[in-house]
Amino acid sequence: MIVADPLLDQITAALEPHGLVPRGGFVFGPGEAAPCLRHDAAARSIVLAGHFGSSIWPHFTRWRQAHSGQPDLLDAWSKAVLTQVADKLGGQAVFPSDKPYLPFQQWAKRAESLSASPLGLLIHPEYGLWQAFRGALLFDRAIGFPAVPLNNHPCDSCIDKPCLHACPVDAFDGTGFAVGRCRGHLAVPEGALCRDGGCLARLACPIGREHAYTPEQQRFHMAAFASA
Incomplete structure (x- = not known):
């Protein structure tokens, strides 16, 4: 039986100073394809990280003032922040830009019960198209997640x-x-x-x-x- 895990509160607290929030997660089922961790064992749980609206913008803006020479600044910022959070909490960060590409859109649909809009972007029932996923945190143990609400497709x-x-x-x-x-x-x-x-x-x-x-x-x- 999976019990509620204080790790979820720790993730929330670690993401909040960057304008990020946990965007749901799940435990990979038996036999399900899951990303490998550094020690080659398959991940057990995943927590997606992202934002709603412009919550990340002031944090990212301050960071990019000191890192203007890097390519793809938003991706670089996401990797810097989420890698630090993952290291602090004993997990591993993965990103939509990683190759070979990981099924982030499918993970997002599963984590928050989201659907694609006619534009191809996932649409949230409250925030619409003004939300995004910046990466995900992988862990080697099962985490207890609250039930995912079934959202009507707006x-x-x-x-x-x-x-x-x-x-x-x-x-x-x-x-x-x-x-x-x-x-x-x-x-x-x-x-x-x-x-x-x-x-x-x-x-x-x-x-x-x-x-x-x-x-x-x-x-x-x-x-x-x-x-x-």
């Missing part, structure tokens, strides 16, 4: 699907994302509104609008996407 009751009609170059069709078309638009003067104000399709979603990223954060993400 897109099911959205009749108009404004997210699919807001992109000026129709990069979204509900089944895929025309990456090249979007990046091409960002590279020309006509793409200034998207570059400076954020993705218009994402902004059109009515769920969680009050949690939208700050303008500075949106510009950062758009610039990072355009240059990838």
